[in-house]
Amino acid sequence: MEDGDTWRTNMLNPSHKDRPEIWFRPSPKVPLAVLSELIANKRVTATPRFGARNGDHPKGYTRGGIAVLRVFDDTNTEHLNRTVRIETIVVSPLRQLTPIDLRNTLSYKNWKEVQRELSFFEKRPVGGDEDASIIEFSYL
Numbered sequence: 001m002e003d004g005d006t007w008r009t010n011m012l013n014p015s016h017k018d019r020p021e022i023w024f025r026p027s028p029k030v031p032l033a034v035l036s037e038l039i040a041n042k043r044v045t046a047t048p049r050f051g052a053r054n055g056d057h058p059k060g061y062t063r064g065g066i067a068v069l070r071v072f073d074d075t076n077t078e079h080l081n082r083t084v085r086i087e088t089i090v091v092s093p094l095r096q097l098t099p100i101d102l103r104n105t106l107s108y109k110n111w112k113e114v115q116r117e118l119s120f121f122e123k124r125p126v127g128g129d130e131d132a133s134i135i136e137f138s139y140l
Contacts, residue, residue, distance in 0.1 A: 020067035022047060022084070022135065025074070027120055029113070030106050032073050036080050038106065039071055045087075046104035046136040048114045050122055052091045053133035061086045061135055069137070084137035094118070095128035104136065 024039065024047070026032040038044045055062045063086055071080040090101060097111040108114050111128065118126045 020061055020065055022067050022069045024071045027117055029117060036071055039080055042139045044106055045138060046134055048105060049133045049135055050118050050126060052131045053135060054089055054091060061089055063088060083140045085140055086135060086137050088136040090134040091131055093129050094132040097132060101134050
């Protein structure tokens with residue numbers, strides 16, 4: 001059993017494992033207004049993420065787990081949040097993502113578009129052989 005101070009610290013600063021979140025931000029491809037509209041109308045049910053975002057990753061997800069989907073602007077102001085259930089997690093090298101893998105994302109047509117977006121968010125070139133995850137979810 002954990003002591004009161006540890007419990008209080010954990011509740012004030014929950015880890016991703018305690019309270020999974022999926023953050024969305026505008027990008028050169030998807031401005032905030034479009035992003036918010038797509039999520040508000042539940043038209044996005046998958047998102048690519050850099051790395052193998054399975055249960056072993058510090059920001060990983062588990063199938064059947066509940067997460068909060070959050071939309072932020074460039075100033076870190078939250079515009080929208082929704083609760084979702086993680087349905088599947090597909091991990092593969094970026095260049096192996098197919099249009100079928102990307103069908104429920106923010107309109108990415110091929111892995112090169114995902115590569116540009118991930119490079120933008122990672123602030124570095126992301127290679128085609130690096131792992132990416134497609135997180136599929138349903139709205140609750």
